Amino acid sequence: PVHRIAAERAAGTVAVVLMQARQEEELAARGRGDFLTDLAEGRVRAGDAPAQARVLGFRPGDGPLLPVVMRVGDALSPAGGWAVLARAVGEELASVGVPVLLGVRPVEGRVPVLVGLRAE
Numbered sequence: 001p002v003h004r005i006a007a008e009r010a011a012g013t014v015a016v017v018l019m020q021a022r023q024e025e026e027l028a029a030r031g032r033g034d035f036l037t038d039l040a041e042g043r044v045r046a047g048d049a050p051a052q053a054r055v056l057g058f059r060p061g062d063g064p065l066l067p068v069v070m071r072v073g074d075a076l077s078p079a080g081g082w083a084v085l086a087r088a089v090g091e092e093l094a095s096v097g098v099p100v101l102l103g104v105r106p107v108e109g110r111v112p113v114l115v116g117l118r119a120e
Contacts, residue, residue, distance in 0.1 A: 033103025036112035060116030
């Protein structure tokens with residue numbers, strides 16, 4: 001019985017930790033979305049943008065940058081959360097060596113993306 005109680009308590013603690021990690025991931029994705037939206041709408045000075053993007057994890061090469069906004073309809077809202085969608089798209093692009101900064105704007109149903117293209 002003691003082992004069972006310990007396992008139940010540990011399971012509860014693990015669930016809380018996982019939930020907090022998911023919330024942190026969601027907040028980070030929203031923060032990147034806010035930055036990309038501000039950049040697109042001219043609220044970020046051009047001289048400040050590269051440093052801010054680096055802080056958010058964007059490491060492009062010397063090639064051109066391609067801004068993209070994906071629109072997700074209400075019927076297609078990601079079941080696992082917006083951060084899960086952002087992570088999946090980001091991992092796919094990163095797996096083929098494409099630098100990407102990806103955020104989310106859930107209220108608007110948008111996923112702003114900045115992609116570093118190859119200079120080839």
